[in-house]
Amino acid sequence: MSGTMRGVYTNLTEIRRRVFAEVARIAYASANEKGEASVDDTAAQLQQLPYEIVPGDVATYRESVFLERAIVQERIRLAMGLPLQDLDRPETVSDGIKKAAVPETYYEPPLVNVIKFACNACEDNVYRVMPNACQGCLAHPCREICPKGAISFRDKKAFIDHDKCIKCGRCANVCPYHAIHHHVRPCADACGMHAIGSDEHGRAEIDYEKCVSCGQCLVNCPFGAIADKSQIxxxxxxxxxxxxxxxxxxxxxxxxxxxxxxxxxxxxxxxxxxxxxxxxxxxxxxxxxxxxxxxxxxxxxxxxxxxxxxxxxxxxxxxxxxxxxxxxxxxxxxxxxxxxxxxxxxxxxxxxxxxxxxxxxxxxxxxxxxxxxxxxxxxxxxxxxxxxxxxxxxxxxxxxxxxxxxxxxxxxxxxxxxxxxxxxxxxxxxxxxxxxxxxxxxxxxxxxxxxxxxxxxxxxxxxxxxxxxxxxxxxxxxxxxxxxxxxxxxxxxxxxxxxxxxxxxxxxxxxxxxxxxxxxxxxxxxxxxxxxxxxxxxxx
Structure with missing residues (x-):
């Protein structure tokens, strides 16, 4: 499954690259005649940037234009090499700009970040029956092979009791209609370090003791919820x-x-x-x-x-x-x-x-x-x-x-x-x-x-x-x-x-x-x- 989106130019690709381009444009424009950065002007442009990237009052991709702008703000901060905003206190997209404007500034940990409110909280390592595909066949091989008795039939359709399921995958392997699907979180599926788990809300969470920053998670998340910091x-x-x-x-x-x-x-x-x-x-x-x-x-x-x-x-x-x-x-x-x-x-x-x-x-x-x-x-x-x-x-x-x-x-x-x-x-x-x-x-x-x-x-x-x-x-x-x-x-x-x-x-x-x-x-x-x-x- 990993890598299925690679080489496909998507809306997410467009947003990601637009952020890089606009941050670079602001950086080039920030220098005065002496080559010194005008921090106040840069901060003002950064404040306006989410509204330029996501204009109007109608959402295009998410349920709210405000959510779209909030996610873009986080991407802007990461593109500046800044940490994600602290959502527990008032903060703006330009907070920390003075430190970021110094050429010698390096990343603060962590390098790869999950934008929590952009995460879809995808199911991870769960087997589910697709009702339209299940034919309720007479043989019931999925039920017969399950070592924990987790599969029963309701209205002639297979049903998995997830409290009993041990995720062995045998049912999916024997189903003649391929009606049982293994749901995995795309970012976790792409992570060869097995460093991605779930927080208390089911959203992706990175174990930085394991992460080696290969970046495969950030290019395989279809919601654009993972991004790394930049030095543009x-x-x-x-x-x-x-x-x-x-x-x-x-x-x-x-x-x-x-x-x-x-x-x-x-x-x-x-x-x-x-x-x-x-x-x-x-x-x-x-x-x-x-x-x-x-x-x-x-x-x-x-x-x-x-x-x-x-x-x-x-x-x-x-x-x-x-x-x-x-x-x-x-x-x-x-x-x-x-x-x-x-x-x-x-x-x-x-x-x-x-x-x-x-x-x-x-x-x-x-x-x-x-x-x-x-x-x-x-x-x-x-x-x-x-x-x-x-x-x-x-x-x-x-x-x-x-x-x-x-x-x-x-x-x-x-x-x-x-x-x-x-x-x-x-x-x-x-x-x-x-x-x-x-x-x-x-x-x-x-x-x-x-x-x-x-x-x-x-x-x-x-x-x-x-x-x-x-x-x-x-x-x-x-x-x-x-x-x-x-x-x-x-x-x-x-x-x-x-x-x-x-x-x-x-x-x-x-x-x-x-x-x-x-x-x-x-x-x-x-x-x-x-x-x-x-x-x-x-x-x-």
């Missing part, structure tokens, strides 16, 4: 202040804004948005590949029984949290985001670096102490599209200046698609040892990743390289993407083939890996898992 406002404040702001763009960017890659168009778009430059994160993917290939050759199976890849933070954190005794089996290599940021800082030590990609979990990764000094802001493709809309930039109509990134390898670019990370590492190993057999296991979605780890812990994958991807389909299926997963995967594969470098070992920057991997405290950022999930966000 803070990024634009840094641009307005005249800072050197450089974007590093994840490999999944291809086709997200239209076109077929069009790096020259994307570079021009970032320039018009006020960025000083743009680099390809696939460059860091190459470095990560080389590092993981070296680690695999050095450690498996002599030191560790298997090795898991490191680039997906949600998968990495899940594996280390739930299988702590095998945490050392997950690669300690820095992620492509961090490696690319460190490369950029070699030439631009005072720049503000913005990771632009498909992933909400990267927002959580960027808050680790060992990464925060490297990556200043994280924006999704959807948030970036909002910035383009705010500046009236039509990406496909930009002239572009010609040229490609032409730095990263085809394998590095392939990180965005499920299977791509493992493929890159195997190819790097084969460059040194062509005859070395490397067994690989892949998993997409955190539930499948968990199953893979359980098998590995039991010894089923000794000597293997494990690739985990929290999002089914890989990074191209991240919560912040704009296009259908299959379409994006195809675009990435086509773009990868254009690289003049096929293998990560052909990347000239690979000689810098030892220097880039070195932290001040001598620890890799992947060692910081313990700090990653304390109330989701560390407080400094």
């Amino acid at each position: 406002f803070q990024t634009i404040m840094a641009i307005n202040a005249g800072d050197e702001v450089i974007a590093e763009v994840a490999p999944a960017f291809v086709g997200q804004f239209g076109g077929k890659g069009n790096v020259d168009k994307l570079r021009e778009a970032f320039k018009e948005l006020g960025f000083a430059g743009m680099e390809e994160v696939a460059l860091g993917a190459d470095l990560c590949t080389v590092e993981e290939a070296e680690d695999f050759l050095d450690e498996v199976p002599e030191k560790i029984p298997f090795m898991g890849t490191s680039c997906c933070p949600a998968w990495s954190v899940m594996a280390k949290k739930e299988f702590p005794e095998h945490a050392g089996c997950i690669s300690m290599a820095l992620t492509p985001m961090t490696l690319t940021a460190r490369l950029i800082r070699r030439q631009h030590p005072n720049a503000k670096i913005v990771f632009v990609g498909p992933c909400s979990a990267k927002k959580l990764e960027a808050m680790r102490k060992s990464v925060k000094s490297e990556v200043d802001f994280v924006l999704t493709f959807e948030e970036m599209a909002g910035m383009m809309q705010a500046k009236d930039i039509d990406y496909t109509k930009l002239a572009g200046e010609g040229g490609d990134f032409d730095v990263a390898s085809a394998d590095g670019r392939g990180f965005a698609v499920a299977g791509g990370v493992a493929n890159a590492v195997v190819n790097a190993i084969h460059r040194r040892y062509p005859d070395r057999e490397v067994n690989v296991a892949n998993a997409e979605g955190l539930d499948e990743c968990r199953k893979m780890m359980r098998m590995a812990v039991k010894g089923k994958y000794n000597g293997y390289l494990l690739e985990g991807m929290a999002c089914p389909g890989g990074c191209v299926a991240g919560a912040g993407t704009l296009q259908a997963v299959a379409k994006s995967a195809g675009a990435v594969k086509m773009y990868s083939k254009k690289s003049s470098r096929k293998n990560a070992t052909e990347n000239a920057y690979r000689m810098l890996i030892p220097e880039l991997e070195r932290d001040e405290d001598g620890k890799h950022e992947q060692d910081q898992v313990a700090e990653t999930n304390e109330a989701q966000m560390p407080k400094e």
Whole structure:
């Protein structure tokens, strides 16, 4: 069931993107001639914004226009990086704006939020009979197979006593008319961490001790009741202040804004948005590949029984949290985001670096102490599209200046698609040892990743390289993407083939890996898992 709405442009999609665009527009307009933000003017515009997004006095989607505006207000606050309003006391959409207007402001916990009064309080894990489908058949297989006697017949229709039902699902499996349906809450169904339960009113509630911020819940809630915080406002404040702001763009960017890659168009778009430059994160993917290939050759199976890849933070954190005794089996290599940021800082030590990609979990990764000094802001493709809309930039109509990134390898670019990370590492190993057999296991979605780890812990994958991807389909299926997963995967594969470098070992920057991997405290950022999930966000 998870992912059924992906790639479908809905009314909810329109509202979400309109909020991003309007917040970005206000941010760009907030600076005076000296680049200083006018907080009072910004607050006044924010107060008016819900009425612009939801005009009139007739509700379009909900039972009340006032409820629609209240939900939009909460989305505006989250887009500003602000917490949800405290409904127990008077508060306005602009409360806290002075703090949000400072470029260095970071998220307060939690990152992913449930807007309670937007939640439909969907039934979760309940079996119900669809009366129009039930034929009251003579065999009554549903009743006969029920181990708890929870099924009886009323008016010749099956009836389930939920006080007795243990939710085993046997009745649904044997019904010849498929008249028994398993109702699950869409957000909970999409959550591979099983972190979503219900509060006392039946509304969704997130267990932040389990949540790894993969974002699958927020893109699978058909009521738009779940949203994560953004740094759109803070990024634009840094641009307005005249800072050197450089974007590093994840490999999944291809086709997200239209076109077929069009790096020259994307570079021009970032320039018009006020960025000083743009680099390809696939460059860091190459470095990560080389590092993981070296680690695999050095450690498996002599030191560790298997090795898991490191680039997906949600998968990495899940594996280390739930299988702590095998945490050392997950690669300690820095992620492509961090490696690319460190490369950029070699030439631009005072720049503000913005990771632009498909992933909400990267927002959580960027808050680790060992990464925060490297990556200043994280924006999704959807948030970036909002910035383009705010500046009236039509990406496909930009002239572009010609040229490609032409730095990263085809394998590095392939990180965005499920299977791509493992493929890159195997190819790097084969460059040194062509005859070395490397067994690989892949998993997409955190539930499948968990199953893979359980098998590995039991010894089923000794000597293997494990690739985990929290999002089914890989990074191209991240919560912040704009296009259908299959379409994006195809675009990435086509773009990868254009690289003049096929293998990560052909990347000239690979000689810098030892220097880039070195932290001040001598620890890799992947060692910081313990700090990653304390109330989701560390407080400094």
